Amino acid sequence: MKLVVDIQDRNVPLFMELMKTHNIAKAVVEVKNTRKSRFVKGLAQSFNEVKLYEQGKKELKNAKDLINELRDQGY
Numbered sequence: 001m002k003l004v005v006d007i008q009d010r011n012v013p014l015f016m017e018l019m020k021t022h023n024i025a026k027a028v029v030e031v032k033n034t035r036k037s038r039f040v041k042g043l044a045q046s047f048n049e050v051k052l053y054e055q056g057k058k059e060l061k062n063a064k065d066l067i068n069e070l071r072d073q074g075y
Contacts, residue, residue, distance in 0.1 A: 004043065004044040004047075006041070016028060016030070026038055
């Protein structure tokens, strides 16, 4: 299972130590790159939107609208 956690900077050392000493996670990676950080946040938001869709609380865009949005953003 993959889990994305957004932790306040001041708590990162404690969190990393807990993960290591208690052998809780297979791998813990700190994302320092701003571009990667935005990607991870966007990915987490996407997973949340899928979860809301599965619960019937959100409608998702169709493929055509998604392609147009990506095109407008320069992709």
